[in-house]
Amino acid sequence: MKQLQRILNNVINRTNINLRRSSIDVGPYVSGAVPQEKYAQFYAFYAVSTEHPLFFNFQCSSLAGSYFFGKCDVQHSVMYKCDVRGDELKSLAKGFNVDGTNVRLHSDEVIRIVDSFLNKTLIHSFSHDPEFPEEFLIKNTVALSYANIHGSPVMGSFLGPFCTIDLCTVQNSCIGAYAYVQVADLQPSVIDPGHIWIRNKSGDEFIYDYAPEIVSKYISVAPNERAKGLFMDFVDSHKRDFERVFGFLYASRPESYAPGSFVSRYAVVKGETSIGENVLVAQRAYLENAHLGKGANAQENSYVIDSYLEGYDVTAHGAKIIGSRLGTNVFVGFNSFLRGTPEAPLTVGEGAVIVPHTIIDLVEPVTIPAGYVVWGYVTKQADLATQAVSIEDFAKVDGEVTIGAMTFSGNGERFIRAFQHRIHHILHDNGAYYDGKDNLGHAQKTKNITYNLIQPYVEGGFKGVYPNIRIFPLCPDDLCM
């Protein structure tokens, strides 16, 4: 374990230096997060496909993860059960559009992870930072359980459990548990647990704060301890099913789902589940008694249980949908937790938008009308009065408005339109609109991936650490022949 401890110490030191102004010590969080014995027990997976750029390098790292895609370069880092998916990385050939200007890249974009500790972390999309378009960078960063890093360089930061960094560059910041940050550029700062903060390029700003006792009911973390709360209990209770799907080398051949659909062999599919056309069920998604209608998706680390999704619904990374019925085109944002029961079902009308990091945990039946935006903490119908508004009404806002614990300032129509544009983009990228020929997306492109599986040393000073490994594409043509 000596080498693993060195790597961990190095990550702690490097991150602490970046965070010196906030005088946080990430050490006790790192040591508390994962029992060291665990590191030697996993396989890491690197996915190979002819549809995605291929390059993988890791060096002096411990890396117990599930799923890598696209170009990745990992050094001196510990990544535990992380998903990394780089299939949207920018290519040298296409360049990068920044506010209408096409910027030429000097290389294909690479996910670069250096001196970081990423515990069950999802990393996805591509760098939205115009200053670093070639590098999807996570450097000197400590991320706790189920933090999402989505579309951004992150440097020298501490990410609490179940938080999300979305579409922004974050530097030397502490992000509290279950906080959601989408603000393009976050300079050194401390974000409280349960702080939901969206600010788009036009300056429209959406802010909501969870009551601290609600956040800690669902997720909290303390030094030298593993994260705890209802979210951890929930994911822990489904662990065993994932052990099963990850334990078989030869997958049961993909069953014949509807045309254009893709169900990862590393997803759990149980009970009476039906998969419609152009549906994407990503790695580590969990479906049980779920209906996913045409063009719906269940992204990484999401759960759809005892629920009906009519079609073109987005279940974003880490979202959980239980005991719910969704109309078409419903968007359920990152790490949202929707839980109905047979006695208290949740019904969501067509085109509704569940803001990322929303908790709808019912004690009575609740219906969200079509075309509504919902955020915050909902347990009964009356809660919607202060945590939801119709898109129509939202679009009328110009200036500042406060509804319950939410404050919005800016142009409501522009804000909502940007949101809807993004949802459309997500559906498109995932292949929801594939017509058998055009509009190919992840569901169609990801069909034929294979996996390289890498395992750490299981004894001695290198226990829990992997050998260095480098995977690179074949020569394009006959260079090697």
Place this chain on the structure above:
Amino acid sequence: MKQLQRILNNVINRTNINLRRSSIDVGPYVSGAVPQEKYAQFYAFYAVSTEHPLFFNFQCSSLAGSYFFGKCDVQHSVMYKCDVRGDELKSLAKGFNVDGTNVRLHSDEVIRIVDSFLNKTLIHSFSHDPEFPEEFLIKNTVALSYANIHGSPVMGSFLGPFCTIDLCTVQNSCIGAYAYVQVADLQPSVIDPGHIWIRNKSGDEFIYDYAPEIVSKYISVAPNERAKGLFMDFVDSHKRDFERVFGFLYASRPESYAPGSFVSRYAVVKGETSIGENVLVAQRAYLENAHLGKGANAQENSYVIDSYLEGYDVTAHGAKIIGSRLGTNVFVGFNSFLRGTPEAPLTVGEGAVIVPHTIIDLVEPVTIPAGYVVWGYVTKQADLATQAVSIEDFAKVDGEVTIGAMTFSGNGERFIRAFQHRIHHILHDNGAYYDGKDNLGHAQKTKNITYNLIQPYVEGGFKGVYPNIRIFPLCPDDLCM
């Protein structure tokens, strides 16, 4: 499949050039050996251990294999289900003893496989060639089903099914099915099927030829066809059990066998099987109702079925022992086929030597007395008269002797002593004499290996071909921190 076909064509061309004097075309053998669809269906394994040198590189190769160990560099080659085990490769630190002179190496020894097609081939040990001590080379070589390459550089050769190249350098030669060659240095030549040829450094020579109809009953091959015969039927009938052990990613944790023993997670262990102390059961060995007493071993591709091995018995690569009872210190050489039945059991006395490539396939009970050497083709007790001799009598030979179809010339005592020395060395290297502290061998050192698993592209022009991959050790100390 385009790229795979290119690699195959390249292998065929390069090998044919080497074999131009014998005007053989290896092409139809290569194409007949493996249906191209198969190449996309396998995983290759690279084993990682802190006890063995680590380095693996393959480039522009298709490689559907099971097990790599030690330093390997594979280029432009197709290797199908091959075992490659380099854990006896020479190290820079130790050097190499050639006839009493210690030769300094300029690097650790590396297995280098270039432009070769190796179908289910075992490659093992280290280079015995004093001119190439740093390279365990197999270059421009086509090897058919279950050919063994053991301890030698092989260049530009064609190896028939179930043949063995043992402890020698072979250049530009055609080795027939089930032939066994152990002659230090084989210049361009054609070796007939079933030709057993041992010539040691002192010039002692042992030659036996199988009747052609016997060889072809057990193994034969024709252009554009897969090899066939009783040997192929036998291994085919046990395939399914291996699919099972290779299909699980997380091995059932090694059961607690006797101290000092090792049973590979990629071995099949069935029925009432018992494993004694210091026993080595290698990858792809098959045990069913087998007793392996203290210090016995079952090497790669060997089978022990309904048999009792008292202890310190060697079951060499590819040997099959069925319905047999072996006393202590029995040696069963490469690819030997011993098959008794309940009505016609085989009994082998203490210290007997079954010469590599011996077929004992019984129609009546047969007893081989203790201290006998056996070769050739035995089906009944009377056959021993012309295919066996006591070690004591053998040792008396000085000059030339012919027994049945076997001719020996040289010094019998020296020949037998060399053989016994080697058997002792094999037992020692495999850990049979481990006393809990000293005499560590493979059984003890191989305990804690882990695996990297690599899978080919399953669609498109690269179908059946792997990405380039490079696995290398961690920095020795803190270079990287």
